[in-house]
Amino acid sequence: MSLSGKGAITGIGETVYARGSTRPALDLQIEASLKAIEDAGLSPRDIDGVIPIGITGAPAEEFIHNFGIEDLKFSAVNPIGGASGIASVQTALSLIDSGVCNHVLIPAGRNTSIGAKAGARIHTMPQFHYVTEFELPLGAVSPAQLYAPMARRHMELFGTTSLQFAQVAIAMRAHAVLHDNAVMKKPMTVEDHQNSRMITDPYRLFDCSLESDGGAALVVSSAERARDMKQPRVQVIGIAEGHPDSPSSITQRHDMTKLGLSKAAPRAFAQAGIKPDDIDVAEIYDCFTYQVICQIEDMGFCKKGEGGPFVENGRLQLGGALPTNTHGGLLSQAHMLGMNHIVELVRQLRGQGGRTQVAGAEVGLATGYGDLGDGSIAIMARA
Amino acid sequence: MTAEKKPVPHETELSKPYWDAARQGVLKIQKCSNCGTVRHYPQLVCVECYSREYGWTETSGKSTLHSWTIAHHAFHAAFRDELPYILATVDLEEGPRALGRLVGIEAQDLKIGLPLRYSFVSDENGTPILTFHPAG
Numbered sequence: 400m401s402l403s404g405k406g407a408i409t410g411i412g413e414t415v416y417a418r419g420s421t422r423p424a425l426d427l428q429i430e431a432s433l434k435a436i437e438d439a440g441l442s443p444r445d446i447d448g449v450i451p452i453g454i455t456g457a458p459a460e461e462f463i464h465n466f467g468i469e470d471l472k473f474s475a476v477n478p479i480g481g482a483s484g485i486a487s488v489q490t491a492l493s494l495i496d497s498g499v500c501n502h503v504l505i506p507a508g509r510n511t512s513i514g515a516k517a518g519a520r521i522h523t524m525p526q527f528h529y530v531t532e533f534e535l536p537l538g539a540v541s542p543a544q545l546y547a548p549m550a551r552r553h554m555e556l557f558g559t560t561s562l563q564f565a566q567v568a569i570a571m572r573a574h575a576v577l578h579d580n581a582v583m584k585k586p587m588t589v590e591d592h593q594n595s596r597m598i599t600d601p602y603r604l605f606d607c608s609l610e611s612d613g614g615a616a617l618v619v620s621s622a623e624r625a626r627d628m629k630q631p632r633v634q635v636i637g638i639a640e641g642h643p644d645s646p647s648s649i650t651q652r653h654d655m656t657k658l659g660l661s662k663a664a665p666r667a668f669a670q671a672g673i674k675p676d677d678i679d680v681a682e683i684y685d686c687f688t689y690q691v692i693c694q695i696e697d698m699g700f701c702k703k704g705e706g707g708p709f710v711e712n713g714r715l716q717l718g719g720a721l722p723t724n725t726h727g728g729l730l731s732q733a734h735m736l737g738m739n740h741i742v743e744l745v746r747q748l749r750g751q752g753g754r755t756q757v758a759g760a761e762v763g764l765a766t767g768y769g770d771l772g773d774g775s776i777a778i779m780a781r782a
Numbered sequence: 783m784t785a786e787k788k789p790v791p792h793e794t795e796l797s798k799p800y801w802d803a804a805r806q807g808v809l810k811i812q813k814c815s816n817c818g819t820v821r822h823y824p825q826l827v828c829v830e831c832y833s834r835e836y837g838w839t840e841t842s843g844k845s846t847l848h849s850w851t852i853a854h855h856a857f858h859a860a861f862r863d864e865l866p867y868i869l870a871t872v873d874l875e876e877g878p879r880a881l882g883r884l885v886g887i888e889a890q891d892l893k894i895g896l897p898l899r900y901s902f903v904s905d906e907n908g909t910p911i912l913t914f915h916p917a918g
Contacts, residue, residue: 516857518857518858522789529823531791531792532791532792532793532794532797532823533791533823533881534881535789535791536788536789536790536791536905536909536911537869537881537882537883537911537912538853538858538861538864538867538869538883539869539881540789540857540858540861541857543855543857544851544853544857544869547851548848548849548850548851548869548871549849551849551850551851552848552849552871552894555849555893555894556894596854596855597852597854597855598854598855599853599854599855600851600852600854600889601851602851648823649871650871650879650880651822651823651878651879655848655849655871
């Protein structure tokens with residue numbers, strides 16, 4: 400028994416991504432949601448489940464109010480940060496497979512320009528309470544500072560280098576430059592990366608993702624219904640979430656070079672009945688450059704410790720063996736909690752990828768990464 | 783305009799013995815009263831035997847460097863004057879880890895396994911800041 404092949408992403412929607420927006424987060428969520436529902440060929444009243452992204456975001460009630468939904472049958476929130484988007488797809492598929500819902504909306508949206516920055520936001524969240532009590536007073540304030548020791552340990556154990564981090568950053572930027580809806584449009588060289596100022600060693604500015612304003616939304620429906628819906632059908636053939644050891648403290652994690660994804664990925668690949676080599680396009684949660692390298696290892700594209708050399712020689716760029724983050728990712732498109740990764744994967748598998756379309760892409764994956772290393776993965780196929 | 787103050791830890795009933803010891807300059811961690819397993823950060827139940835009975839034990843102070851980051855950007859204004867500073871993830875001899883500041887060392891000398899000792903240094907709020915130094 401698995402959720403493989405039970406459901407499909409039938410609608411995707413995004414606002415323009417920006418910095419300095421004056422629009423409230425709910426407005427951005429509603430715009431993205433209406434676009435996703437329109438993309439699916441549905442009416443807002445067809446939505447009977449809502450799983451909002453972000454534990455401080457708008458509750459499902461807002462969508463009842465704004466869309467006039469008469470009988471919403473399910474709402475919930477998955478509180479695992481940037482892993483929540485794919486985790487919520489898993490929840491939606493379970494609801495659809497069990498007959499609770501027909502069409503589940505997963506909306507996200509935020510305005511970081513008028514809201515709190517990440518270094519303040521995380522310390523209001525219950526899953527950060529150990530960090531907030533024991534690490535914040537030392538000056539470990541932001542995700543960058545909390546995650547950097549994972550990267551440093553990997554570098555010391557395996558010889559991973561900042562130049563390899565640069566390979567990740569320049570691949571994302573190259574894709575963003577070609578993409579219609581990306582914030583960062585100036586090409587980046589390895590020298591640009593190396594010359595960017597140090598934020599928290601080993602992370603330079605260009606190892607860090609953006610703070611962005613915008614919205615993104617998905618509609619999830621049964622595979623059966625999707626056959627007759629508006630868009631080419633993109634099925635979910637493998638999906639899983641995974642929680643790392645010591646999920647509330649990286650400091651106490653037995654092996655800090657492994658993420659929750661290391662537990663989720665084998666389950667998702669087993670459901671899908673495929674291997675990493677079969678993946679045509681990957682949308683990997685890139686909160687920081689090192690996290691891409693670590694997730695590539697945790698998914699089994701290479702052995703633990705070999706992710707640095709793996710990303711060299713343009714392997715992640717269009718035309719490379721594993722085109723990754725064809726939208727520019729969190730590093731160069733926008734930080735939309737990884738919802739933009741799911742949207743982009745669906746677009747690629749529909750063949751709607753525009754100038755960053757991977758030719759002939761039939762099978763791909765998206766990952767999520769949340770809080771202190773929670774992981775999620777969705778493997779999808781055009782069918 | 784008053785300068786922004788550093789964040790103050792909100793002590794709980796669970797963590798108070800840690801902070802009380804820290805204010806005396808001593809690093810204490812929890813120890814299960816039933817099976818003797820030690821743990822950090824403080825939690826309610828022993829992960830090995832699920833006993834809710836525990837005491838506090840003083841650590842030996844012997845520790846080694848597990849990983850680190852060097853902060854060059856102030857994500858909170860109150861830390862700006864201290865840049866750059868080292869945040870060190872440290873293996874305690876007893877098994878659990880601790881995060882602390884690391885002082886008295888140059889960046890090029892940092893390496894996994896480096897022997898360390900600790901002290902607590904009071905910050906502007908009176909919070910005892912766990913601070914590691916190279917041993918010997």
